[in-house]
Amino acid sequence: MKQTKLAIIGAGGLTGKELTRLLAHHPYFQLVHITSNQVDGKHIREVFPDQSHLPDLVFQKHDTPVPADTHIVLATPNEVSLEKAPEFLNQNRKVIDLSGTFRLRNQSKFEAAYKFKHTKFEWMDKVVFGLPELFREKIKQANFVSNPGCFATSAILPIAILGNLRNQISGPVIVDAKSGVSGAGGRTEEIQFAYTHVYENFRAYKILSHQHEPEMEEYAFVGSDQKEIHFTPHLLPVYRGILSAIYIPFAKPVESSEIQEKLQSVAEKEPFLRLYKTPEEVELKKVQNTNFLDIGFRVKGNTLAIVSALDNLQKGAAGQALQNLNLMFGYPETEGLV
Template sequence: MGKYKIGIVGATGYTGSELVRILINHPSVEISVITADSRKGERFIDVHPQFQGIFDAPLVGIEEIDKHKLDIVFLALPHGVSMDFVKDHLDRDFKIVDLSGDFRLSSPDVYESWYKNDHNFAEGFEAAVFGLPELFRSKIKKAKLVANPGCFPTSAILALAPLLKEGIIDKDHLIVDSKTGVTGAGNKAKPNTHFPVVNDNFTAYGVKTHRHTIEIQEVINAYSGAESSVLFTPHLLPVDRGILSTTYTKPTQEVSEDLLNKIFKDYYNNEPFVRLVDQVPSLKQVRGTNFADLYATYDDRTKTIITVSVIDNLVKGAAGQAVQNMNLMLDLDEDEGLAIVPLQP
């Protein structure tokens, strides 16, 4: 059997380059077309020179997608743009993995409330499956459209979902404190990500209003059957990539370290990319990989369950998880093409 044909829509950003970095070494697929309307006519290496001598495909307009017979199309487009492509192409033969937030939530109304942007394709919400394999693997395998999770939600949901599903935590007391590298803001310059602002600095942002709050809350609720309330605060670290999320929850029953270990092992011991660690993890333990390292403990003094999870925001938080979803959708081994060793130091 020949290799599956892949299209990438939106090649100029960090996510587009990470998709290429992973897919060029994937044994079962080949990149057939890669688009960038803003750089059409140039080569991929003109935008991402680190691929010199490795991958120098031409960048074409989005209309070229329709000229290729493809199996999967990745949408590495901004929020508010992906929905137009999905609206026009959901009935095509290829499957879609959308890395934007356009179809992660439950409805257009919820989307418009949190993203402050009109949504023009309500039918997409009915078709979309939330692409967190550890929770929704069976649905992803059958999906035509997968909404790849946000980076912050990936780290927080993996930590919260088992505890909420087991009913051992107060659903109205879920606190997520997250820190991210600057690449989470994309590759376009912004005042708050300018080097003199970020370097030697540490800031909170999106307090009370960050759009990933509702994504975390809706997904853990759908998975557990609960109606929880999440307080989420992100912070910007002076590093390029990685997310560290610390969650604080209050138990509703007697809790011990042994019980926490059992719960997380029951949920994740057979997961290829969730690693349960016995000491507080750091960003470089997962750098450049699709791993999520998770640590859980119980503070008897304050009666608080504490979890710490780390991911690479561009891999498990974006491109790597998208490839993991692709593998499921194409009935390949889930970890195929993702055997990447963390880069440390």
């Protein structure tokens, strides 16, 4: 079978590295072009010496022409994706964007969350939000997919799969999430992400102001009554993984059996969604280096508590991007991920 050619724009970061590793073993994709303005001119094996079976490629600058018949993964900052995504789409290439640039469908909410002006908002009519469990059929037909955020994925899926039970939610949903330091993407030079600051430390950041909060609100309640989400992320002294505790208030007491039936009916059909018997069984070790999202729950009166866990570099970024690529090009959804 002829392989589909791919380019990763911004392949020098942690997400780019993860996707490069996944693609190296994929039977249907061929990585033919990688860019990074930080390490241009260096061989991929020099930049990622701990990885095996990598293609024989040298990093180019972002503005280096991409070979013909090659489709695009953007692992770039928001401002770069804003310019590059329309450019590549106009060249009749399929594009997956891992930045947050094309996730929010309300321009004022986007600009408030991301702190810069969106000058290409007309492209929002052409983009599909890349959460396969919710939008699988649309992704299969898409030329342009916006990959969800890592924190957003950890909260949207557990809430969305509650289905019509979401209409009984009585107030704001609380999302209390903890992430490893690789969630910063691998390029930050801020002291709070340095090893010496993170080691033996634990803190909250962007309290009620993280850019993934409006993303959660927009997609967790698709097809139901809209609700507020109050989200606070925390930084764990670990490398990879996100664990989220989600507290959902209902107007009246809910039955554990009803929640179990609803979640199980979805999980048994989804290749990367695993439902545990108790929330205490959900932990980072079980999802690290996998594309799984694990969930467990408990009910107490009017409150449903769901614990979710995922690998922020896999289901939260590169793994989910590959899952979307498989769907976009008609390959088995789990190819290269299990």
